[in-house]
Amino acid sequence: MFQKKNRSFSPKSYHSFISGIDQRKLTSSARTKIKYHNIRYSESVSFLTDDSDDLKQSEASETLPYPKSVGFIISNEFCERFNYYGMRTILVLYLTNKLGYNEETSTVLFHTFTMLVYIFPLIGALIADGWLGKYKTILYLSLVYSLGAMIVAFGAVPLEGMPVKAVTIVGLLLIAMGTGGIKPCVSAFGGDQFSLPAQSLQLAKFFSLFYFAINAGSMISTTVTPILRADVHCFGDKDCFSLAFGVPAVLMIISVLIFMAGKRMYRCQPPAGNMIFGVSKCIADAFRGWKKRRDTEPEESFLDYAKPTVGEKMVRDTKTLLRILRLYLPFPVFWALFDQQGSRWTFQATRMDGMVMGFQIKPDQMQVVNPLLILAFLPLFDYVIYPILRTIGIRRHLQKLTIGLVLAALGFFLSAGLELKMQQAAFEVQPTEPGTAHLRLYNGMPCAYEFNSSIASKHLKALEPMSMWTDLALPVPEPKEYSFRAEPISGKCSVITGKLRLQPGKSLGYFMTQDKLVEFADGLEMPPSESNPPLLRVLLNTPPGEGPIFLTTSDLDIKTVPLDNRNVSQLHSIFAGPGQVNINDLKVAHFDTKGGRLYTLMIAGSARDGYQQKMLEVVTPSAVSILWQLPQIVVMTAAEVMFSVTGLEFSYSQSPASMKSVLQACWLLSVAVGNMLVVVIAEFKFTSTQAGEFTFFACLMLIDMLIFLWLARSYQYKDESKDSEEEEQGHDKDAQTPKTADKQPWQPSGMVEEPGHGAYRNHAYDNDFSEA
Template sequence: MFNRQRNSEAYGSSSSLCSSSSDLSRLIAGSQFSRIRQYTRTRKRENRFERVHFNQDGPFDLEEAPAIPYPKSVAFIISNEFCERFNYYGMRTILVLYLTNKLGYNEETATVLFHTFTMLVYIFPLIGALIADGWLGKYKTILYLSLVYSLGAMVVSFGAVPLTGMPTKAVTVVGLLLIAIGTGGIKPCVSAFGGDQFSLPAQSLQLAKFFSLFYFAINAGSLISTTFTPILRADVHCFGDQDCFSLAFGVPAVLMIISVVIFMAGKRLYRCQPPAGNMIFGVSRCIADAFKGWRKRRNSEPMESFLDYAKPTVGTRMVRETKCLGRILRLFLPFPVFWALFDQQGSRWTFQATRMDGMVLGFQIKPDQMQVVNPLLILGFLPLFDYIVYPILRRCGIRRPLQKLTIGLLLAALGFFLSAGLEMKMEQAALGAMPTEPDVAHLRIYNGMPCGYEISSEALGSPRHVESLGMWQDLAVRLAQSKEYAFQGKPSSGKCPPIAGKLHLQPGKSVGYLLAQNKLVEFADGLESLAATETGRSSVRALLNTPENEGPAVLLEANESPVSLDPRNPSQLYRITPGHSQLNINGQKVASLETKGGGLYSLLVAGSARDGYQHKLVEVVPPSAVSILWQLPQIVVMTAAEVMFSVTGLEFSYSQSPPSMKSVLQACWLLSVAIGNMIVVVIAEFKFTSSQSGEFTLFASLMLVDMLIFLWLARSYQYKDQSEDLEEDDANEPRSEDVMQTKPRAIETPQRRTGGGLEAELGYGAYRNHAYDNDFSEA
């Protein structure tokens, strides 16, 4: 069975869109091979090889033709694809965490940037295909855009180096734009260029092996980079940070440079086809001519269809195939919503994983590593669906592609309902960390003094007692607007002085106050400071009431670099590895602490080197109680939706479209991915819901409505008999001397005849390039 979405990268039409989508290729390879073999056997049985099988030296007979050596150039193309996919998936895996943790964007802005980048990645294939098919050819297009791609990868890696005065955000945006141009531009051309190395149909089986290797290279690059890039990011420390995004971006960038070198090394062995022309222009011309004819003759010569007005200029066949294309594109209208949900696995679902407990059987799973589950499941689901799921569905009467597409849309909605339920569970656990209502504020008061205090304020209601190194909190302070309250603190024991000050509360905010150095110190408290943290890390705030001349203060973790603390900045959060750690001041052990992943802690320390130190660890936000494994159900369901939808959808498009329109349809398929990411950008930007669970529910509900629209559009679709294409092939079989042509040739068209008020049609070749007539890729 086809994994159509990812195999549009591994196999596809060699014209117009060169081939198709990179990300979508992993799924398609398997059944394409059986299709090629079946086609070869069928053509052989019907004795159709007599005059249509050619190699570069002329016609041959299939039974007597000598074996053609396997192209050595394929090794360079497959190695290039492995390195390129390693770079793309590695960079994409950690991108949202880089945008939040390093560039300081909030989750909404990071989501917008991520999906804008993905949208551009799926728009630029159209430009790359037009350049390759109409101007430079595949080899030069891949080479030049790969250089742009490599430059973008190096720029992003360089931007992650913390250099003073460097506009990091601008550098990152420029790098991502160059990557989008590069990866999008070469996306439709690499697999088609690999297919050009074979003599078809004589090497159909060898071509199938190539796509198998190509498919493996894509998966290998994706799996390895998705697994190890998060390790480079989190477990390596550089430039004084507790992570190393520059290395995590830099290693994939080096692989991208290597991919260009490998690709150039095989130049002497490549078979390069000249630019073949692009059917997108033919379709555009057909529509434009139809509009012109409709404007001139809609009253005098009414036609059954709008496109019929283009017959005098483009011919009956072009009009017929454009109509067929339009019937399929009508079904494409609901498709962007699926991609809007699917691509959030790399953004919203990664952010969701950052708020979960990644400790599993003693191993720490990083949030971005959860993305590796999808390609692993794909490899297992392909045979599972082929041999178990689809036979069961056939027994239930579900055989047709449009029925499977509907199930895929339904599964996508179910996956997001599951993610919404999981998010609700996590939101309930975090209610005490951040106000959930707009007219509520959180107030926490920490006592860093060596004495207990009686505190009073209008904001507190009745007077409260806070023990030494203790915390008092009120998480339900009601106020309509920002307000200031007087504060008084009187020692209940010991020789500590009274402390007075002001409390400043804002609705929807969490604020903390520290009694230290005989004064009241204000700082931001709660989850707003925790937003950019990640699973597997604890967050500690150091609240030190020690003499100013004592220092330095250092936090020591097991097998980690020491973390220097700023004793006078209580707002600063430090991310540490869960487990045992200790605080040293002037090299002397002051405190021991035990933390858990996902928790927010305040470490209160009072005293001096002369009098000794006292400490207490206060839990402000509970550690993650929800295991990251709870994401598996939604990932499994979404992967099943991908197989049902993208695989079936690409096969449906491929089989139902006219042979000359297959690559035009690939272009529209990629555009639907781009539009889907645009939908995510709009919803994230305008914030239609107040919570993340509400946003997930909105997407799931939108998917259900979208599924109903698809059912309505598909209700009257008539499937095309695929034997029509074979009969049409036989009627237009090329002569051997035609195949030998390496340059597009002019196609003779019959003279115009008049009759019935309309000029008789021109030949079908009027807007076709001769290269299309020799395209065996639809096999």
């Protein structure tokens, strides 16, 4: 009676037809058949009608209430993403400014942490699918996550005797375990709350809300956390990393409480097993079968040797998976470039002027541009860019992936060009040309001096008292000592002799005081910007016994800094504004400073003869605006949309339904390997300059793109029409076997197999399937 050819029944006409039958006049067998077909109709109307799918889903959605438990999951996701993005935004600055690591070591630690974040999802998926289930996995690992966040925040509190570096590493390890472990579980657990296919439309709304929670947490935290870091002062410091880490940590604890509050409402599915084990068994059995039967029973393919143990379907699906994974081999290089937005590009922003139209943009706040551009680029690409590409013949996924790789290389070429521009602005900071050195001479004596030296430098006839002589382009091809002799032109001063020990690439200063030369490093590691605090060095030519000497600034937390006439090499980070130096409670010098500058304050004299002062501005701040980073961020975001979104769509459409979770794990693993590449390159220091390193990554990306083209040249796309026909035949076969409602378990597979929700999400930091 209910053949597949009868496709004219709508839900209302079907129920009218059934209600018009007097079932009392039917046999028991006929009544049983009607009861069976009622069940099958409500579950699988799609097998009876094709043109009423939307109406069926709408009416079914009206009868099934929207799961209230979803609100707890979305709120939990917002708080958790706020914590992760906020902590990650300021991490590299914390490692350098507070823990004392240099940029290379901080980059290594940052990308090692990111690598672990993308390795632990494999473990989390295995635990959830094979042991604890999604709910317990999320709960237990969230507790680990919260503990790690609190440890990092506690470690930022300056307590005497606390091993800050060790505490921070332990906290970051726990965070990586927590956020990575719950990553593949949260969105899938949210999908478990819906009955499919009846609530497919409501499931789509859930993913939209879930995506909004991710982006809201990302944008708010990357905006607020840098403000808490820089504009709040605590524990005697000019910033407050403990608060900047503490607020996200509190939100993480709140997220756990929210998640636990909805326990009674959740629909929890038992562990269903993980296909990673199935693929591993297929490969292992194929190897064993190949060793035993390769001579007696040769097979056409290596994996065919596993057919007797795992079955033909598993072998066929594994072959398809490996064909896709072959194309994944070049992907880690893309992630190696992409994830440097949170490390190298943040360091680059610290050397730029963040003042824009009267507002101060902090270096770590530039990371908020990426998720904002994602929201703008997704509709732009769908409605403008992709139609234009189709008109010129670019329609295939692999073609778009190639364009994404090229755009990533272009983004790093732009960043290298910006570094070269900044090197020109950093001329006063460190030598930028190979084989050159900086030399500054400070005359703290009360006499004018004439110099004689073997240095091939500009001729200087005389250096007046309380003044500075500078040569920022000294040719010094190798470390060498140069003789130095300074003779007084006038006054009762002694001749000063000594050695000038110059090195290529170094900036040195010599202070003439008390008839001798005092050497000190007279440069900075990076160009300062207007947002950086001013740096002050005090050069004292006063009698050794006079004191105490104190530096007083407008800093309310550190009112005075003790000085003596032997600390000429020490730089003091102070607040911008007025300040003074007191000797024996007598003000002997006063000054006014501005942000981003390196000052040298010279003081000479004695209490008997009086004091002289001279304030010199040694290094000026970088004049390169932080807005110059926008072109490379725009290009890299376009590369992300073209590569990441297309890659997800390609993987979903080409992989077998049973292998989608395995492919998710491999996608995450490619991100982890990409971060490991950054660690290796940063450790081996293939280039001596940052511009050279960016150029190296860009060229590596172009080579990687050529390798991808070679791998993709023979790829055959899956015949989706044939695949859908086989699936339909499978449904017809299932429909012929009666099943009662209580014997047919509810399966959440519709969420896993449906590719439509995977494209629109923020891939700024977490480029995986888990939050799609």
